[in-house]
Amino acid sequence: MSKRLILAACLALPLAACATAVPSVEVTRFHVGDPARSGTVAIEEMPGNADVSLEFRTYAAAIAQEWQRVGFSTVPAGASSDYVALVSFQRSFRPSGQARNDRPVTVGMGGGIGSGGFSGMGVGVGINLSGKPKDIVTSQLHVQLRRRSDSATIWEGRAYTEARQGTPAAQPGIAAQKLAGALIGGYPGESGRTITVK
Numbered sequence: 001m002s003k004r005l006i007l008a009a010c011l012a013l014p015l016a017a018c019a020t021a022v023p024s025v026e027v028t029r030f031h032v033g034d035p036a037r038s039g040t041v042a043i044e045e046m047p048g049n050a051d052v053s054l055e056f057r058t059y060a061a062a063i064a065q066e067w068q069r070v071g072f073s074t075v076p077a078g079a080s081s082d083y084v085a086l087v088s089f090q091r092s093f094r095p096s097g098q099a100r101n102d103r104p105v106t107v108g109m110g111g112g113i114g115s116g117g118f119s120g121m122g123v124g125v126g127i128n129l130s131g132k133p134k135d136i137v138t139s140q141l142h143v144q145l146r147r148r149s150d151s152a153t154i155w156e157g158r159a160y161t162e163a164r165q166g167t168p169a170a171q172p173g174i175a176a177q178k179l180a181g182a183l184i185g186g187y188p189g190e191s192g193r194t195i196t197v198k
Contacts, residue, residue, distance in 0.1 A: 001005070002006055003170070005056060010100070014156040015168075016169075016193070021032065021193070022169060022198070023161050023163050023169050024161065024196050024197060024198045025159050025161040025178055025179060025182035025183075025196070025197045025198075026159065026160055026161070026194060026195070026196055026197075027157065027158070027182050027183050027189070027194065027195050027196075027197055028157065028158050028161045028192075028193070028195075029151070029155070029156070029157040029183070029189040029190070029191060029192075029193075030155070030157070030187045030192060031154060031155040031156070031170060031191045032154065032193050033190075034188075035154040035155045035188045036068040036082070036145075036154060037071050037147070038071045038073075039070060039071075039072055039073070039081075039082035039083055040072070040073045040074070040075050040080075040081040040082045040083065041067050041072045041073070041074055041075070041081055041082065041083040041084065041085050041145070042074070042075050042076065042077050042078065042079055042081040042083075042148075043060045043063050043064050043067075043077060043085050044077045044078070044084055044085070044086055044087070045060075045077075045086070045087060045088075046086040046087055046088035046142065046144065047099060048088070049087070049088040049089070051145050054180075055089070055091075055172050055176075056087070056089075056096060056113075058172055058173050059087055059089050059141065059176045059179075059180070060077075060087060061176075062146060062176040062177045062179075063085060063087055063176075063180045063184065064179035066180045066181055066183075066184035066185060067184060068102070069183060069184075069185070070185070072128075072189040074082065080148075081148055082147070082148060083145055083146060083147060083148060083154075084145075084146050084148055085143055085144070085145050085146075086143065086144045086146065087141070087143055088141075088181075089140060089141045089142070089176075090139075090140045091137060091139050091140075091172070091175075092137075092138045092140075093135045093136070093137055093138075093165065094135060094136050095133075095135055095136075096133040096135055096136050097160075098136060098165065110186050117160065121193075132158045134164045134165040134166050135164075135165045136162050136163070136164060136165070137162065137163050137164070137165050137170040137175075138161075138193045139160065139161055139162075139163075139170075139172075139175040139176075140159070140160040140179075141158070141159045141160070141170060141176075141179040141180065141183060142156075142157075142158050143156070143157050143158075143183060143184070144156045153156075155187070155188055157183045157184070157189070158183075159179045159182050159197075160179070161175065161178060161179060161182075163175070182197035183188040185197070
């Protein structure tokens with residue numbers, strides 16, 4: 001086997017070790033009859049939202065994009081519209097119940113030229129048994145679609161996902177897009193059923 005092939009194989013190991021699966025999202029939707037399929041909708045913060053912050057803009061943008069994908073036109077919050085999408089979200093952290101085979105893996109690589117022109121390369125894999133496991137980040141999204149004329153809720157959905165702290169999937173922007181896409185994609189969805197979206 002050539003040195004180039006060995007080097008390519010060794011360089012691929014760290015990438016494979018860092019690859020992580022995209023977490024799934026659990027979604028539950030409720031609606032009565034056949035809810036609206038088009039109209040104008042304003043995205044507004046649900047009264048009593050537990051996580052009031054600038055992060056709301058991130059969630060509002062992701063949700064507006066998804067309503068547009070399923071046939072609605074979005075307008076600014078507070079503007080005249082056929083519907084109002086009330087949004088609540090929350091992020092929480094819990095300690096990871098990490099099993100031994102989930103502990104962080106490190107991959108090291110080294111090479112050198114010895115006396116007499118001999119060259120060699122080695123790859124080492126180490127398992128960190130003493131490192132503190134990262135917390136699990138739970139992201140939850142709750143959306144109600146209401147008619148503005150009478151404030152009647154015509155559709156409602158909840159979604160949540162979990163990711164290990166520090167991974168891309170745990171970042172607020174990525175979580176917002178993933179939750180909004182899973183929840184509103186396939187609108188209106190089957191009422192009263194919890195599904196898993198990958």
